[in-house]
Amino acid sequence: MTSGNISDTEQAVLDEIEEKDVDFLRLQFTDILGTVKNVSVPARQAEKAFAEGIYFDGSSIEGFVRIQESDMRLVPDPETFAVLPWRQKEDSAAGRMICDVYDTYTGEPFEGDPRRVLKNAIDRAEEMGYDVNAAPEPEFFLFEEDEDGYATTETGDHGGYFDVAPKDLASDVRRDIIYGLEEMGFEIEASHHEVARGQHEINFEYDDALSTADNVATFRTVVRAIAAQHDLHATFMPKPIPKINGSGMHTHLSLFTEDGENAFHDEDDEFNLSDTAHSFLAGILEHAPAITAVADPTVNSYKRLVPGYEAPVYVAWSDRNRSALIRKPAARVPAASRIEARFPDPSCNPYLALAALIHAGLDGIEKDLECPDPVRENIYEFDEEKREEYGIETLPSNLGEAVDALEEDEVILEALGEHVGPKFIEAKSQEFEDYLVDVSQWELDRYLETF
Template identity: 85%
Template sequence: MTTEQLTASEEEVIAEINENNVDFLRLQFTDILGTVKNVSIPARQAEKAFTEGIYFDGSSIEGFVRIQESDMRLVPDPETFAILPWRQKDGNAAGRLICDVYDTSTGEPFEGDPRRVLKNALERAEELGYTINAAPEPEFFLFEEDEEGSATTKTNDAGGYFDVAPKDLASDVRRDIIYGLEDMGFDVEASHHEVAEGQHEINFTYDDALSTADNVATFRTVVRAIAAQHDLHATFMPKPIPRINGSGMHTHISLFTEDGENAFHDDEDEFNLSETAKQFLAGVLEHAPAITAVANPTVNSYKRLVPGYEAPVYVAWSDRNRSALIRKPAARVPAASRIELRSPDPSCNPYLALAVMIHAGLDGIESGLDCPEPVRENIYEFDEQKREEYGIDTLPSNLGEAVDALEEDEVVYDALGEHVAPKFVEAKRQEFEEYLVDVSQWELDRYLETY
């Protein structure tokens, strides 16, 4: 390929690299399961990375390509440059650039790249005249490590919701995580101890959907790295401890028009929601079972999605309580009007999860779906008969059911693209089948000596 000239933003990155004595760059991307991968290069190769890309073997990456078509190319996005706060040593530093993946055989963006899948969703929104903002609320647990440095499920505090020291012993860890996030360009709004012992939440500000997905991937990396400096293990596993609240990633989303107006807001509506917002909301409800396979992608996700632990399992919306799948949060100003999908968990691939939410909502707009009435009562207190009277369905109860729903839903399946969709289904089918033939410690404790 021909070498291109550096853009102004690329030149700015190279200047920052020189000013901060960056010696290595991590070129970051994710596989289809959301695992962050990176290729490390000497910082002196930055110009080559921008103008030519960096080649790598894609056959070893989950869900990418076959052995016979393995060469892929990473093209860094200069807007994502950040210095890694935990990797500054002896006057030198390491930098990070999030990359788009290109197919070397065609020279085109690789459709198996999750970031490309999200960009496709945003392009569809743009064709309809919208940009999309999103804000996630990822929760996580902090556990102690054993003598070998392996993770345990022993929490390092006995705190609860919004507790402070001495019960919340992790406040210093959260502080260091926040400093690290801010060093990487995050605008952190708040942090607090969550409901369960050892559980925490750090919220960062609304942003465009692509930046938000990049931020979630970065957030998980930063939290783990800085927790490790405190000899703690941070996990985004949805339900690491039985019979207590699991970790969710409630996701706020809204659409804006080309002139910068919030397309979800309507002063005249009882709920301050526009017809566009209601159609988008109806689309998400319509496709919620299939979305669940992507937003709750592990066997363990469904240990969280059960009644009784504040996790949403009922396909409904409300402006007053958190028992419904979608909540309409109060908004002080029109620009803040949004909906909150409460089912996703932080084990999901943020690019794919946002992509299917967006496609589902846009389908609601394009199809002119009617939004059901909000449920203002506590659905957790409904019996099955009352839920049937209200027409309230439930989310899939396990990963197998969710994948079935995904395969049956053309809108959500197609949202993942021809490359990602079948490979994602294949991976999740295999995961669920392996789970079904395994024997848990609970079964051994329950049955081994009884029968």
């Protein structure tokens, strides 16, 4: 039985809170930069949160609002309720719900909320007759902590791609992370040691775009929390160690029609991709430089996006090799036909990155963009003359160039919206300016005693 205006789904959450002795709730959201934030409330406030929302000061959150318009409201999504596996005790537990942010004064969804930005992209797709599915592959590093509990860049293992113990000493940590994720409702497909020492990947099942972005935010939180229980520091920094592979977040995308058919599949096409898929792919290639500012949003991201370390920097697609920006993976069944964007990294705000990819692809469909031929050779081995012959451009080489590309791309700016777009550009421009005036240890080592 429900109480008041509480829905059946909300009542089910209230029942689970009582059944599992949840005493505190974390009401979670993200700022524009993708940092997970939360307001913690006693679990007895759950019904009030559903009915009225929970108020908080939005002026304290990166990129939200000015001090004179600071009152915001969190409205929890009951579908996202989960008990935090690392906070369970004998007599109590803590729960989590992901929230939408509302403007207190207008009562409308806050357009500066990254989750709202992604919902707007999903709404656009639905208006065109599509549901968007996505599956990310976030990679991360596990580092040892020093005696004071601070992160080092010592990995504690010397494993490589798909290695097993004794080289892969972190397999037990991955196992505990997987157990924790499964307790929070994840369907884990696979996990393995990645190419670089200390680098790992855990793949979870595809889902609708909103659930996928929620899952990425949750994934990063769970990985860090459980790694910390093993006295390890987990980082999603794209390139924490120089001269070895960095961490990416390859993102698989597909569109489904209202009757449940995969809009990307065509049995008669050489690549089993429909015209819709070709145009969607062409849209992402068209807007790739601007998307990069959102999907690879840090100064450090561009230390990963260099040739020679398995990171894609060339604006092309392929059905055979991984040197291109977008790959068409093999599909065993029609429902699995998809494309894989290989350039996002795990430091991105998943809501904004998916929104940018979706809008770019939909723009390709609306404009019926023609997809270029796939490049089946290893583009890493091309010289500049051969790349020009194939018409292959490169991604921006640094965050400043990427922000410049974003400022010039009306489609991706529109995807971010009138609030997030300018705030994001302001924050990232400042980040790049700070980087330009800093002096690195590399410079000191190379020049201090030479000149």
